[in-house]
Amino acid sequence: MAIPVADSTVDVLIVGAGPAGLMLANWMSRFNLKTRIVDKRGTKIFNGQADGLQCRTLEILDSFDIGHRIWRESNHMVEICLWNPDETGRIRRSDRIPDTIVGISRFQQVVLHQGRIERFFLDAIKENKADLKVERGVMPTTFDFDASKAADFKDYPITVTLRTLTEDEATPCQSGTASSPGGTEIQDGLFRSNLAPDDTADLIARAELNSRAGQTEVVKARFMVGCDGAHSWVRQQLGYSLTGDSTDYIWGVLDIVPVTDFPDIRMRCAIHSESQGSVMIIPRENKLVRLYIQLKEVPLGEGGRADRSKITPDVILKSAQKIFAPYTLTYTHCDWWTAYQIGQRVGDKFSLDERVFLAGDAVHTHSPKAGQGMNVSMQDTYNLGWKIALVASGVCDPAILKTYETERKKIAQDLISFDHRFSRLFSGRPAKDVMDEEGISMDEFKMAFEKGNMFASGVAVDYKDSLIVSRSTSPSTSTLIQNSDPGRTISIGMRMPSFKVLNQSDARPWHLQERLPSDGRWRILVFPGDITTPTALSRYTSLGTKLAAKNSFLHRFTPPGAKIDSVIEILTIHSAPRRDIELTDLPEIFHPYCETIGWDYWKVFADDESYHEGHGQCYENLGLERKGAGAVVVLRPDQYVSWVGEMGDYEGLEKFFGGFMVERK
């Protein structure tokens, strides 16, 4: 074994470069922190794997300026068709429902394979911080944690040895190639027939592995995050485990270009056949369709596990054909295939002393059909990233790190129960009639689907009270917010909904969320109401005066010499007619002046009619009265609502921020 070649220290060491790890690296690339990310695989993923992206995930990716790339390239799933046996046992379309609940987001569910999402992250990271690169073919081999250093968040309690693998070691096993009906060779892993052109550099980099093979290095880290999948090495080091169980349900997956007369092959479909099992259809990009196919005839081996060697694409296709009958189904092109046994497991502890964290599949595993896995995993590190960054940068108190586990463990548990219920309904045999108690009621299935859509969208996430989600200090919320449509109104603990507003200075319509980029800043959204009225204007001006004062919390929490909007940004959305307001008449703190670039024209917005894109009705949708007393809303750097107060409650605002922000000298 080679001796260690270099010792180094990092602020954050990320283990695993799948969607969760890359989301975290992407966060870190926006801060002045030393970050490394390693992955034991020699290359990124090129096809197959996860594919579903929920609307909240798209909102998040858009806040990093990559949502539009996914929105364009992905297949949009608009409608779900339910197919059930009719009285003769033949499958019939029984229902159509919208795939994403109407009105909860400006995005809808789309499908695009994991490799493309990873590519967009890699591009974004490169744009922000060219020297933060995924170190592939590198894995940690030893771990040491010095608990005595854990309380000092400037110190480095973590020591890890990293080893560069040989190319063979870094290439995941393929479970054998197999012939498709058309004769094409297919694989269930890194099959590269649809290799996107911008991945070439990754393949070249892989060639460098051998020259470094066997080298080891000792790294000291302030933080480490295990995004290293269901068999997480980091989790093993911590001695944590997942609990849960697996079922007898075996499913196969085929990514194919289908040749079929089934009329809804480009719709998301749930097909329950009378007795041959179920299929879910996920129409994808590039004419591909993913089929999740229940395999009823695969024998279980010892320990209740399916015998993987008995499963081939042909076996899966034949099962599908029985379920699709009398419709025909075949293919000549298969892009990827796999099989799995449904199970649900969740971790009990997500962190060691808020210095080592687990995220994604390392703390929750479940079946893929609900299209949740990649979403919840990325949202884990979306939740964690800014917290680590703001603590490591000295902006926020380390106490906020505890909220990662309290917030995300509940989501993981909800996900596990959702999947448990959903899988049972999906894999069960349809009831023949109301007396058939062993069968699944198709009405119940439809209801579960519809209700499940709110959960699955990611928009329903509702974080409980903590230092940074403060219902208790926002007593006036119920009088300020008149609407209760989930996903459309301001609700503490939930993400800020988005409606179109107009820039006061140039009349351009923006979705509110487009002005809430994930850049690590807290935001105060000021809704002063109709500031053509003296009362509203006076409340607004009075708040402005307090915020602008030299000893205001805004100044105290902003480093001396830094721009006043660098830690907390203030945005105004008023409900006066845009044409009746002049930006220059408003208090300076709401559109700060700079000697070299003049006034800031990008912070004040009007809830008014646009020329070309209608009226966003932002106030009404959010539950605010246009002519009312207004409101102040604090958003975390991840767009979740922290605090809501009256326009006059400067003290409440100050107290809220005082609970976790660090005063700067």
Added chain:
Amino acid sequence: MAIPVADSTVDVLIVGAGPAGLMLANWMSRFNLKTRIVDKRGTKIFNGQADGLQCRTLEILDSFDIGHRIWRESNHMVEICLWNPDETGRIRRSDRIPDTIVGISRFQQVVLHQGRIERFFLDAIKENKADLKVERGVMPTTFDFDASKAADFKDYPITVTLRTLTEDEATPCQSGTASSPGGTEIQDGLFRSNLAPDDTADLIARAELNSRAGQTEVVKARFMVGCDGAHSWVRQQLGYSLTGDSTDYIWGVLDIVPVTDFPDIRMRCAIHSESQGSVMIIPRENKLVRLYIQLKEVPLGEGGRADRSKITPDVILKSAQKIFAPYTLTYTHCDWWTAYQIGQRVGDKFSLDERVFLAGDAVHTHSPKAGQGMNVSMQDTYNLGWKIALVASGVCDPAILKTYETERKKIAQDLISFDHRFSRLFSGRPAKDVMDEEGISMDEFKMAFEKGNMFASGVAVDYKDSLIVSRSTSPSTSTLIQNSDPGRTISIGMRMPSFKVLNQSDARPWHLQERLPSDGRWRILVFPGDITTPTALSRYTSLGTKLAAKNSFLHRFTPPGAKIDSVIEILTIHSAPRRDIELTDLPEIFHPYCETIGWDYWKVFADDESYHEGHGQCYENLGLERKGAGAVVVLRPDQYVSWVGEMGDYEGLEKFFGGFMVERK
């Protein structure tokens, strides 16, 4: 002088790699034709120059899959504010009007500097045809045309010598650096402070120039297009000239980050001061604002030309400050500046024997303020590109090439008169009252602005009758099309308007134009009406049967063995409820079957309500009755409407295509 190093033949030689040349190269990259593009400059443009993009231009760029990049990166201009002297002589905002007429396009006018547009073209070309690269620092030096070969469009009548320049020769002159008020060095040319990262490769390539400097090469071409600007070398070779005249009006241009208390600095503004001249404000990307500033105090030298050496950024700024008063205006960052004398000139001949063509500034020059130059230039070669490509590929008869001059010369002439009228109104002194006959009426100015917006949008372009625009053989148009809103209805000679429709197979909403990519195909849009009614279905089926027949024009004009949609694509937009139609019940010709990839799910659309994006009301907007007799619309590869007929008029359709399509063996 070095001897020629290599002789070669090309199908198309493009001289000049500005927007017009790159648009043409971009077209050519989509065909299997040998194309070269040369430019005498050593690098592309990085800032300054043209910036305005009209809505029709965005539609065109979107048809090449690059519109979205511009839409995201550009500044959107939404409102125009008019500022005039009040009775005391102080400038006041007198009016606000929408910058783009509401409802004529899915895009609105935006601003982004020319260099970024060129970058997006270069990326698109690389994606289509990696070996088609701009040869920079290369200029043609001799030209020969063998008229005896002009009639055989397979032959090469053009001979050109190309010479590689030295780096010095390839670098455009700078008219001297100058100090800005803040002390920054600024240039009026290739200033690189805002160099976008993806331009690096261009700068590196420039370093290669010297090693090839002085080399010459003889090239034989089937077609040559001069996109080489106002001083066009190609035009000189043909002995053609531009006619027109220049005025006494001198204007300066500053691209700055303004520091000002003028309230509408982020709006497009037309400011007429009482006696100090006029300013147009064009708010741009990256906090920049472009100011067009009338210079009243620049003396004219010999020959009526302004003395350029007397013009500096300070002179321009001082003129602006007088016009803006009492508002203040200064800057510390200047990105680019220039000055020009208004004039309008247009060419008489656009082509030599339909083998050598002129486009863009080579055939029309005018003042930049109307934001037309780059647009009309790109639209010249957008019009020309597919014609050359389809003739060179043997798809269409060479006779269609004559339409380039007949169609585009009229546009150039309209542009010249528009600019003439507009410049006079802009540069003139505002009238003091109705008796002040020498002054310009501000009401007349406003009206000209509003009317000019339809012309300026590019949507009003209306090509006259020819082989490929056939009003005369479309006699039933007036009974089929009930609407006459310009820009919103089907009108022969104009571009096809766009409204949202739903894909029959997956319910996804698309703007109709998104399904009309510029790929060189002709398209037949079939509007069969409500095909749940037996009459409409029978008309639709009957048309399908004729189109599918082995001796149909569709088969005769498609090469044997090629896909049936490879020359002419048929799209259906029906008005039946989407849920009442099954794709598999419709005639195969409207959704062709392929043994390896199954049915085509991307050719049939419904004019119906979507879940998340409203109802496009495509039939109503286009002027078609939902329950009516339907219509068939033929579109050219550039989205212009060629022919409109009844559902039953297969013979008319056949006759129209028979006029210019080549039968394939």
